[in-house]
Amino acid sequence: MAGDSLIEYWAEILARTPVSPEVMAHSKRVLDHSIEAWSRALSEVMATDDFAQLLGISIEQWLKTQTAFTGNPAPPPVPDKDLTGLAAEVRRLDDRLRQLEKRIGRETTKPAARPEAAGRRRPRRRRAA
Amino acid sequence: MAASGTARLYCYEGRRSHETPLLFVPNLGISRPYIFDLLPGASFVEHMTQRGFDFYLLDWGAFGPDDGELTLEHCVTTILPSMTRAVLQTSGASELSVLGYCMGAPLSAAFIAADPDIPVKNFIDMAGPIDFSQSGLFGLWLQRKYFDVDRVVAGLGGSVPAHVIRAGFKLIRPTADASTYLNLCWNLWNDQYVETFTALNTWANEYVPVPGAFFRQWVRDFYQDNKLYRGELRYGGRTSRLHTITCSLLAVGAAQDYIAPPGCVRALVDAVGSTDKEYIELPGGHISLIAGRGAMHTCWPRVSDWLAKRSGPAADSRRSAEADGDSSKHRRRR
Numbered sequence: 001m002a003g004d005s006l007i008e009y010w011a012e013i014l015a016r017t018p019v020s021p022e023v024m025a026h027s028k029r030v031l032d033h034s035i036e037a038w039s040r041a042l043s044e045v046m047a048t049d050d051f052a053q054l055l056g057i058s059i060e061q062w063l064k065t066q067t068a069f070t071g072n073p074a075p076p077p078v079p080d081k082d083l084t085g086l087a088a089e090v091r092r093l094d095d096r097l098r099q100l101e102k103r104i105g106r107e108t109t110k111p112a113a114r115p116e117a118a119g120r121r122r123p124r125r126r127r128a129a
Numbered sequence: 130m131a132a133s134g135t136a137r138l139y140c141y142e143g144r145r146s147h148e149t150p151l152l153f154v155p156n157l158g159i160s161r162p163y164i165f166d167l168l169p170g171a172s173f174v175e176h177m178t179q180r181g182f183d184f185y186l187l188d189w190g191a192f193g194p195d196d197g198e199l200t201l202e203h204c205v206t207t208i209l210p211s212m213t214r215a216v217l218q219t220s221g222a223s224e225l226s227v228l229g230y231c232m233g234a235p236l237s238a239a240f241i242a243a244d245p246d247i248p249v250k251n252f253i254d255m256a257g258p259i260d261f262s263q264s265g266l267f268g269l270w271l272q273r274k275y276f277d278v279d280r281v282v283a284g285l286g287g288s289v290p291a292h293v294i295r296a297g298f299k300l301i302r303p304t305a306d307a308s309t310y311l312n313l314c315w316n317l318w319n320d321q322y323v324e325t326f327t328a329l330n331t332w333a334n335e336y337v338p339v340p341g342a343f344f345r346q347w348v349r350d351f352y353q354d355n356k357l358y359r360g361e362l363r364y365g366g367r368t369s370r371l372h373t374i375t376c377s378l379l380a381v382g383a384a385q386d387y388i389a390p391p392g393c394v395r396a397l398v399d400a401v402g403s404t405d406k407e408y409i410e411l412p413g414g415h416i417s418l419i420a421g422r423g424a425m426h427t428c429w430p431r432v433s434d435w436l437a438k439r440s441g442p443a444a445d446s447r448r449s450a451e452a453d454g455d456s457s458k459h460r461r462r463r
Contacts, residue, residue, distance in 0.1 A: 035311065039308075047269060049269075052272065052275045056274075059276070060280070063280075063285070
């Protein structure tokens with residue numbers, strides 16, 4: 001009932017108002033500028049470290065609340081924590097190991113590569129008189 | 130044409146007048162790819178097929194709670210290579226063009242940059258962030274000191290549900306809905322506007338979950354560590370270095386893009402080793418760049434013209450053009 005009377009009221013207002021295309025276009029421009037101004041203002045607020053920090057905290061709180069309500073505790077983050085970081089670490093270790101193996105290989109094959117050096121006798125050590 | 134896990138490759142056949150087929154790589158999760166073939170007369174796929182390109186759409190699929198373990202690394206090292214092979218085999222071409230939209234662009238760039246032997250002739254980045262240090266609000270909010278991605282994904286049960294994705298995108302532009310509905314009110318008598326609005330709005334409110342493992346790598350490696358741009362992204366034992374990309378490159382940024390601001394898209398042009406490269410900035414936002422009736426006048430012709438010059442004529446293009454006349458319909462082949 002209240003809704004009907006409101007519609008009637010607006011219909012009456014509109015009937016009395018000379019709504020020309022220019023007025024409509026002007027209203028649209030005003031609304032567009034108003035929305036744009038709000039958007040700019042909000043974007044400025046959201047582009048701050050304070051907002052980012054607040055957002056981070058809010059997400060954490062929301063997750064905690066959700067977990068409390070659903071009764072399903074979140075799976076512990078430990079097993080999947082930084083799996084890609086761990087994989088990168090393993091890969092780095094693997095590369096390092098391979099480098100070490102290569103170096104060891106080079107060191108061990110050095111004498112064999114110079115047979116004349118291997119056959120050469122070491123100078124005999126003389127005992128001091 | 131091909132399948133890998135939830136991912137499917139679709140081929141849209143049209144009047145083929147270019148030798149080089151086009152592989153379209155959209156974002157994974159977040160939204161559905163039918164936006165690119167929204168309505169007759171307002172479809173990017175239709176536009177490209179009418180311009181004579183064989184259009185291959187990679188649909189990453191919809192993800193459920195069981196798909197939480199799909200990683201970004203798997204997409205780059207396994208799915209993209211297999212889809213590329215499928216495109217080349219099906220089309221019989223020796224080279225292909227890749228068009229990455231949104232998240233699909235850095236994924237494609239990581240894939241191309243990891244292996245210089247991939248026969249990519251042309252690469253187009255449409256609204257795809259590359260330098261994440263310039264990625265705007267998302268870049269700020271997702272910084273490691275504010276956003277612990279492991280805890281969030283674990284707290285969400287292993288994947289990021291659609292309503293959380295929706296909240297993130299609504300937050301980045303809180304007044305977007307007001308603006309959208311105001312424009313609708315002002316165009317209620319315009320049937321074409323209302324038709325496009327209904328289709329676009331249905332799509333815009335249909336969010337898709339993102340697998341947890343994928344989201345972790347996406348946030349950590351791209352937003353937090355900016356590894357692709359810094360040449361430190363290493364997946365499957367290969368490092369993706371952008372300067373190894375030497376194919377023809379077009380980067381398209383949208384002036385009012387809040388998700389991938391123009392600066393972070395443009396960065397690709399300076400990072401690659403290509404000599405034939407170009408950046409264009411067009412009016413519009415992240416979605417209106419590629420979808421809707423505005424895009425068909427501002428963006429699509431620029432992209433198809435650029436690509437046409439670099440895709441070579443198909444051997445039978447002249448003959449089929451004469452025979453077909455106007456082939457306005459495109460067919461989807463699975």
